[in-house]
Amino acid sequence: MRALAVKILLWGYAAFSMAPLLVMVLSSLRPTSEIFDQPLGRPTGFGNYVKAWTDASFSTYVVNSAVVVVCAVLLGAGVSLLAAYPLGRREFRGRSMFAAYFISGMTLPAHLGVLPLFYLLESMGLVDSLTGLVLIYAAGSVPFNVFVLTAFFRQLPHELDEAAALDGAGPFATFWHVMLPLVRPALATVVVFQFVPIWNDFFYPLVLMRDESKLTLPVGLTHFFGQFQNDWGTLFAGLVMTTIPLVVLFVLATRQIVAGLTAGMNR
Amino acid sequence: MALGARRGSSYLFLIPALLLYSAFVVYPLFTGLTYSFFSWKGTLRDGFAGVDNYAGLLSGTFLDQLLPALGHNFLLFAGTMLVQNTLGLAFAVALSRVRRGKRALQTMFALPYLVNPLVIGYLWTLLLSPTFGPVNSLLKPLGLAMPWLGDPQTALPTVIVITTWQWVGFPMLLFSAALSGIPPEYGEAARTDGAGSWQVFWRITLPLLKPAMATVTILSFIGSMGTFALVYALGGSNGAPAGATDVLGLLFYRTAFASGDVNALGTSSALAVFMFTFIFGSTLLLERVLRRKA
Numbered sequence: 319m320r321a322l323a324v325k326i327l328l329w330g331y332a333a334f335s336m337a338p339l340l341v342m343v344l345s346s347l348r349p350t351s352e353i354f355d356q357p358l359g360r361p362t363g364f365g366n367y368v369k370a371w372t373d374a375s376f377s378t379y380v381v382n383s384a385v386v387v388v389c390a391v392l393l394g395a396g397v398s399l400l401a402a403y404p405l406g407r408r409e410f411r412g413r414s415m416f417a418a419y420f421i422s423g424m425t426l427p428a429h430l431g432v433l434p435l436f437y438l439l440e441s442m443g444l445v446d447s448l449t450g451l452v453l454i455y456a457a458g459s460v461p462f463n464v465f466v467l468t469a470f471f472r473q474l475p476h477e478l479d480e481a482a483a484l485d486g487a488g489p490f491a492t493f494w495h496v497m498l499p500l501v502r503p504a505l506a507t508v509v510v511f512q513f514v515p516i517w518n519d520f521f522y523p524l525v526l527m528r529d530e531s532k533l534t535l536p537v538g539l540t541h542f543f544g545q546f547q548n549d550w551g552t553l554f555a556g557l558v559m560t561t562i563p564l565v566v567l568f569v570l571a572t573r574q575i576v577a578g579l580t581a582g583m584n585r
Numbered sequence: 586m587a588l589g590a591r592r593g594s595s596y597l598f599l600i601p602a603l604l605l606y607s608a609f610v611v612y613p614l615f616t617g618l619t620y621s622f623f624s625w626k627g628t629l630r631d632g633f634a635g636v637d638n639y640a641g642l643l644s645g646t647f648l649d650q651l652l653p654a655l656g657h658n659f660l661l662f663a664g665t666m667l668v669q670n671t672l673g674l675a676f677a678v679a680l681s682r683v684r685r686g687k688r689a690l691q692t693m694f695a696l697p698y699l700v701n702p703l704v705i706g707y708l709w710t711l712l713l714s715p716t717f718g719p720v721n722s723l724l725k726p727l728g729l730a731m732p733w734l735g736d737p738q739t740a741l742p743t744v745i746v747i748t749t750w751q752w753v754g755f756p757m758l759l760f761s762a763a764l765s766g767i768p769p770e771y772g773e774a775a776r777t778d779g780a781g782s783w784q785v786f787w788r789i790t791l792p793l794l795k796p797a798m799a800t801v802t803i804l805s806f807i808g809s810m811g812t813f814a815l816v817y818a819l820g821g822s823n824g825a826p827a828g829a830t831d832v833l834g835l836l837f838y839r840t841a842f843a844s845g846d847v848n849a850l851g852t853s854s855a856l857a858v859f860m861f862t863f864i865f866g867s868t869l870l871l872e873r874v875l876r877r878k879a
Contacts, residue, residue, distance in 0.1 A: 324679045324682060325683065328676065328679055328680065328683065328690055329690070331694065332689075332694060334750075335693050335750065335753075336693050336696065338708060338709070338712055338750070339696065339700070341719060342708055357717065357722050358719055396601075397601040397602040397605055400599070400601055401598060401601070401602035401603070404595035404596075405599075410595040410596070413595075416599060416603075420602065420606065423606065423610055426610070426614055427614075427811075427864070428610055429811075430614060430617055430857040430858070430860065430861050431610070431612075431614040431615075431616070432841070432857075433617060433620060433850060433853065433857075434612070434613040434614075434616035434617050435609065438609075438612070438613060453605070453609055454609055456605060456609075457605045457606050457608070457609035457610050458609070458610060460602050460605060460606040460610070461606070461610075464602065489594040490594070514699075517701075518701040518703070518814075520702075520703050520814045520817070521813060521814075524838075525841075525842060536703050539703055539704070540817075540818075543707055550711060550717065553707070557708055560703075561699075564701070565699060568699055
């Protein structure tokens with residue numbers, strides 16, 4: 319009896335948890351007039367997506383977001399990878415100080431520096447530019463990236479550097495030919511983990527971006543909701559399009575996420 | 586050749602990350618701190634102001650916004666603890682007794698937290714719409730249809746429900762992990778001594794979950810204090826209706842970018858420093874209190 323009650327409760331909540339997302343997807347496939355007539359009903363077609371993509375400049379937002387995320391993640395991962403190599407594997411003066419300097423950034427509330435950041439970018443002519451966003455996101459990803467990658471470099475076997483040195487490889491050759499292929503799994507973790515917050519970030523573009531043609535998805539979404547207020551079908555389609563890349567990423571990368579988390583924790 | 590023979594090259598590896606991180610993270614944060622000690626005329630620095638900007642936060646008109654906003658952050662935290670984290674714990678305990686479909690259930694509970702808070706906010710605005718929203722059309726036969734987000738009385742509780750819906754999977758997963766670390770022998774031993782399942786839960790399971798509870802509490806606190814995108818989507822930058830959902834994040838945004846005050850830079854920088862000190866200090870305090878024995 320009790321086991322049955324627990325089961326009903328759990329599956330009941332699961333239904334509550336999924337229902338809003340289902341309504342979102344189903345409604346995105348129905349014309350607005352039908353949604354107003356009957357809030358729940360059968361899907362009919364992809365018209366709303368076409369409309370959101372072309373009439374509501376979703377194509378622009380998606381492309382901008384994709385460009386920013388890809389560039390920021392690559393830049394952030396690249397510079398962090400370079401820094402994590404000596405921090406994790408080499409002896410030099412000030413090593414622990416540098417490591418602490420980078421990693422302390424994980425506890426700093428970066429949003430609070432937004433005003434000086436605004437004026438800094440303004441002086442560089444980078445307000446209202448995607449490059450500015452890329453630099454902010456890449457810089458913001460450095461603490462976490464350095465933390466994970468340093469831990470990963472540290473646990474690679476020591477014989478590797480010695481063997482490379484015996485073969486006459488300098489630090490750059492060792493890094494490029496020996497280390498880089500080995501850190502690929504950690505690199506995947508870092509990329510996946512930075513993708514989501516950057517894709518979702520709303521605050522920096524809200525403050526920095528004005529030009530409609532340079533908006534990324536989140537701020538684009540706020541404009542879109544103002545413009546299409548009464549066109550619910552299109553609104554739902556926009557919400558789905560903002561969400562789908564993350565769901566796809568999670569489905570594809572579940573293994574990297576789990577592997578990366580445990581690698582970061584246990585060492 | 587000895588390891589690290591060419592030590593200088595280590596610094597070369599560090600340079601790109603150092604430049605990027607120092608320029609766009611560290612420098613703005615510390616400059617922001619200094620901004621708060623000057624008075625400003627637009628973007629021009631006017632003169633050293635000591636703690637005037639901080640005193641300004643406590644002046645009548647500003648305090649009238651600051652206190653309610655702070656209060657709403659605290660109510661969000663309290664609501665999150667009471668509703669979201671209690672439910673999360675209950676689900677974790679219930680799931681530990683389920684054999685079939687456990688993974689599927691966990692995934693479904695956790696799925697909403699993959700979604701952008703802004704999307705969640707807009708989605709629920711539509712779902713809860715008084716005219717065409719499906720929620721009210723379901724509640725109408727029960728006589729419970731009402732403008733959930735439009736009424737100052739129900740707006741903040743509604744925000745708590747939406748937050749819970751999005752995040753409940755997170756305490757659930759943390760508690761599930763902690764529960765699976767408790768050896769089943771503990772409960773079995775107590776049961777052979779005649780303890781009922783409630784007693785086992787209160788006396789054995791719950792005390793062993795303390796570290797997980799501390800983690801959940803601290804993360805919920807930080808999350809509740811920093812909330813921004815969700816409330817922005819639900820009530821705009823003024824925390825509609827009638828400021829009922831105004832929070833610190835929105836207040837900071839308005840002060841910095843939408844107040845029209847000549848000293849906006851000074852006031853908002855002081856507010857930012859106050860928020861940081863307050864949140865960071867409270868987190869440290871929580872950490873000490875909650876982890877005293879663990």
